[in-house]
Amino acid sequence: MDFEIRGERKPQGRRKLRAERAEYFRLVRQGYSNKEASRLIGVHERTGREWRNGRTNPNRFRAPARPEWAPAGVSGPSRYLREDERIHIADRLREKATVRAIAGELGRSPSTISREIRRNCHPDSGSYRPHAAQARADERRPRPKPGKIALNPELRAAVQAGLDEQWSPEQICHALRRTFPDRPEMHVAHETIYQALYVQGRGELRRELAGALRSGRARRKPQRQANCRQPRFTDPMVMISERPAEAEDRAVPGHWEGDPIIGKDGASAIGTLVERHTRYVMLLHLPNGRTAEHVRDALTETVRTLPAHLMRSLTWDQGSEMAAHKSFTVATGVPVYFCDPASPWQRGSNENTNGLLRQYFPKGTDLSVHGPEHLAAVAVQLNGRPRKTLGWETPAERLHKLVAA
Template identity: 55%
Template sequence: MAKRLSGAEREQIGLGRAAKLSIREIARRLGRSPSTVSREVGRFERYGQTYLPSQADWAAWLRHRRTKRPAKLAGDGPLRRLVIDLLRQRWSPQQIAARLRRDHPATPELQVSHETIYQAIYLQARGNLRAEVSRQVALRSGRAARRPRAQAAAAIRSHRPWLGLNIAARPADSTDRAVPGHWEGDLLEGGRGPTGGSAIATLVERHTRFVILVSLPDGKVSEQVVTRLAAAMRWLPHRLLASLTWDQGPEMARHAQFTITTGCPVYFCDPHSPWQRGSNENTNRLLRQYFPKGSTDFRTIDQTHLDAVADQLNHRPRHTLAWDTPGERMSQLLTVATTA
């Protein structure tokens, strides 16, 4: 059935109102929803007028004859070019929209909603950004169609400590993220080759969401892992090395060596509790856009490449940071540490 009422249906509505039929009875005879008929009649009768089908049909034509404005990203211009450039840097539509509002508050022509960007990517008639930016780059998920976010399955909770340094012993000031210097870490696994699996280490600072990626060319042996982690964090001032929270993996068996080298204590999550490293888990999910699961051999990726990926992540604005970037927040902390 057509969405809009036809002229013949309006004639039936007019006859029904003249015969004092109820809205529900008229809707039943037309095979329409009572709310559809009620809205149609209400446009006239609420002002004390009699419903006249010819007037109603003319009014409907006037309402729907308006020419729709072209999509904001349809034509070539500074806004479209800016959005495409940021999509190629793997910013999400929400990050782009929020940062453009903040960076250009007095220039509406350089602002756009995230929904408009999504429509330009998914709907060819609304801008067709996908013709200029590949789907894999434009959308982190790489999906061809939009779908609701799936609900995460409930994890199995456990409270067994590991090596006597359970997360419950972590300093209380790390809980609300207000105090900087508390890090979360894990391994991001790659594909398995002839000599076994490959991996990199990922580190995220909880307060700023600043990311450090660490190459592990010698594999996941604990001595090699903690040595490279310590080297990667050596540039940080002592006040930004308050703690490191890790999963219960054997790669951190030599955590004491790491703590002696850096002065940063290590704490371990409960088994099967990835939410206790929420920032790190979210970062690893973002990294799968760069390093697809099962098809990436990290032995072929050097530290320079990892630094470039981390730089992109650290220059994306974040909703949780009031649309600052992790790099901006970390720079502020380093400036304070230098002047203190």
């Protein structure tokens, strides 16, 4: 072999290994395995597989790049398989090629090729005929399609009988599988029953049967996505994405995170504040509940005990207790930033601290019995613990240095 492995092993990137790539495919065409060909040209065998099959994202499927030996005349992958791709599948199946090899050649997912062969092969002989497969695919594609319940009167009667007995759609679908174990045409998913009830104009089930559902709704309740929610407060929120970068990297002290911990039956609460740089903890006494006004007053009183340079911002979740955030900002000059919905990791220090506080204030207990003196004692004990993230300093020591400076 005239090819020489390059002496400079500095990474060149996938596109710069032109000589290695060309030599790799020459060896593969001669019958060498991927492992052997990769060894001979001095690259990792994973690189050889990516050259041969196309490169994919390991976390989420993405159509791989067109490999070296993709059939001529085939353009990039579309949503549906084309007739020329089906012809290529049939030719390669006659050559006993594997599904993964065919998928790599066409730049498709192996599951797409496997599903195509399984759904469109001849029902009797089991052979794959590309033109017949294309005709079957075209026949299945038009929308809308009649539902399974509408096409089977016996199934429709069985579903209606179950709804008359106040059964849920999920109970009906499992009962049908037990009653007709050998008749797949009588099996139906519970989502199909919901579709037959809720979708207007189908006529698959009597509309009055929707009243038999436990929800009592005659139509589906739309679920809003997090980015489509209505504003929670009257005063506009400033989201965490607009918080200064100095708060994100914890380099500058004075940026705090806050949240209440809730007592038994939601009737009592204790407010918590954690400084991001030092992990210093302060507890808010809320004897009269956690309404927006009570939380605002407790926060205002606590913030005024701190030096101005140690109270630069406050980050909170979108709980109703912060509805008065604008008046708090006006009174103290401290901006409030709100986390995204269902994103507790954006207040990681506060969530961690609340877990530590449950050692002193267990869940399911009445938190109103703890007075301000006891809350201060708990905060002192937490602030006196050495913390690994602070180089085994305590939050109190770290804050004392900042105040002294």
